[in-house]
Amino acid sequence: MSKFKKKKGGDLPAVNTASLPDIVFMLLFFFMVATVMREDTLMIENRLPSADQIEKLEKKNLVMYIYVGKPSSNYKAKYGTEARIQLNDKFAEVTDIAAFIAAERASKREEEIPYLTTSLRVDKEANMGIVGDIKQELRKVNALKINYTTTQGDVSNNN
Amino acid sequence: MAKRAAPEVNAGSMADIAFLLLIFFLVTTTMEKDSGISRKLPPIEESEEDVIIKQKNIFTVLLNGKDQLLVEEELMELKDLRAAAVEFLDNGGGENADGEKCNYCKGKRDPASSDHPDKAIISLKNDRETSYKAYISVQNELVGAYNVLRNRRALEIGPQKGFADMSFTEMTKNAKDVNWPGNKEKLKEVIDQIKKEYPQKLSEVQ
Numbered sequence: 504m505s506k507f508k509k510k511k512g513g514d515l516p517a518v519n520t521a522s523l524p525d526i527v528f529m530l531l532f533f534f535m536v537a538t539v540m541r542e543d544t545l546m547i548e549n550r551l552p553s554a555d556q557i558e559k560l561e562k563k564n565l566v567m568y569i570y571v572g573k574p575s576s577n578y579k580a581k582y583g584t585e586a587r588i589q590l591n592d593k594f595a596e597v598t599d600i601a602a603f604i605a606a607e608r609a610s611k612r613e614e615e616i617p618y619l620t621t622s623l624r625v626d627k628e629a630n631m632g633i634v635g636d637i638k639q640e641l642r643k644v645n646a647l648k649i650n651y652t653t654t655q656g657d658v659s660n661n662n
Numbered sequence: 663m664a665k666r667a668a669p670e671v672n673a674g675s676m677a678d679i680a681f682l683l684l685i686f687f688l689v690t691t692t693m694e695k696d697s698g699i700s701r702k703l704p705p706i707e708e709s710e711e712d713v714i715i716k717q718k719n720i721f722t723v724l725l726n727g728k729d730q731l732l733v734e735e736e737l738m739e740l741k742d743l744r745a746a747a748v749e750f751l752d753n754g755g756g757e758n759a760d761g762e763k764c765n766y767c768k769g770k771r772d773p774a775s776s777d778h779p780d781k782a783i784i785s786l787k788n789d790r791e792t793s794y795k796a797y798i799s800v801q802n803e804l805v806g807a808y809n810v811l812r813n814r815r816a817l818e819i820g821p822q823k824g825f826a827d828m829s830f831t832e833m834t835k836n837a838k839d840v841n842w843p844g845n846k847e848k849l850k851e852v853i854d855q856i857k858k859e860y861p862q863k864l865s866e867v868q
Contacts, residue, residue: 524673527680534687552795554802556809560696561838622696625794632790634797638866642703651798652698658740658802661795 547572547589552627553656560650565618567607567646569600571633572626586629588637597633600640620648627661699801704865719776721750721784725800727791740799747807750775751782751860766815766859779811783863804864811860816852823852830856 549572560566570589574582578594588595590603608616621641625634641649723743724732731738733746754767756777764778776782784804788797812830820828825844828836830853836842837849 520677524677524680527677527684531680531684531687534684534691538687538691552798554699554798556699556802556805557697558700558834560698560700563696566696620700622698627793627795627798629794630790631788631792631794631797634794635788635790638703642706645705647703647705648700649703650698650700651801652696653798653802655697658799661799 543568543570543589544592545570545589546575546578546592546594547587547626548575548628549624549626550628551624551652551654553658553660554651554653555655555657557653557655558650560620560622560652562618565611565615565620566650567604567619567621568624569603569621569637570624571629571637573628586626586633588633597636597640600637601644604641604644604646618648619646620650621646622650622652624652699798699805701801701864701866715781715783716777718755718774719781719783721747721776721782723784723786723800723804725786725788725792725796727789729793729796731800740803743800743803744807744810747784747804748810750784751779751807752811753782754778756781766818768814779860783865785865785867787867805862808860808862808864812856815856815859819852819855823848825849825852 547570549570571586572589573579573584573586574594582594588597588600590599595603604621608619611619623634623637638649641647722732722734726732731740731743733743738746749769751769752767753769753772753775754764754777755769755771755773755775757763758778758780762778764780767779769775786800786804809831816825816828816830816833820826820833825833825848833849833853833856836844837846837853
């Protein structure tokens, strides 16, 4: 009975890969949407400390970033190993902060200026001296809203 | 000439192109972590007028250059700090500026400790050599102390206002959440009330 002929055994049929591009595109779109291009190229080591009583920073475009940390290995020879400040793409001194804040403010609309927050992204190995200087400088230019940016985690991870 | 159908474009390499892009985005992606401890710096005031605050209303936390913690003149471990701060803030031994007693405090009502959460101030001092990670740990514990009290208060007054089983942290989260279905106006009132009852008075001394 040819109707009930057994299928020829042996070769497995090839898996249909026609939907592979769709799957890959789906992943691609996810990552494209989720990606935030880094605005600044870091020239310092920047491992943030962890904390668990944290709030999320709203309105990303109203945040000014100040990075602090040891110069990374490429820059060690030139800038030493003490923690330094980085503003935009350059190493800076504490005295440059006032100008930086003024420039950031000038680039925003006037009604947004009171909502500007300064995010302090400080390496956990840095010491408080430099942070204190930055805070003092921020007070002078009346940029009082700050955020000690941290990662989510238990404080015991800090050691 | 006979009409010929346009030849189909071979789409076999589409997956490869997509993979290439995918890998590029995978590599460049940094999931941004923009969260942290928010603080407001005190403005610089011209008139240096000293406000006299009673010593018992100040909770001094000192962090020295070797990251050792001195709380009210006593050495303390970091893990005990939160409980100590809660005890101080929640003491309620006296009256606030309006002469009201703290009827929601559950502390010991020790007359030698803080009068009212309204008056209690935590003062955090650090040295130049203090490491940033230790400083953040201490800040975290102190904010944690306030959150403990606020959460407790939220669970107490929440049910009366129609927000049962919601801690303060959840309340603030819901108030910001666009998709939250509840009454936001009312929720904000409750949040403001709790914030007023346990105001965050944390001073960072230079």
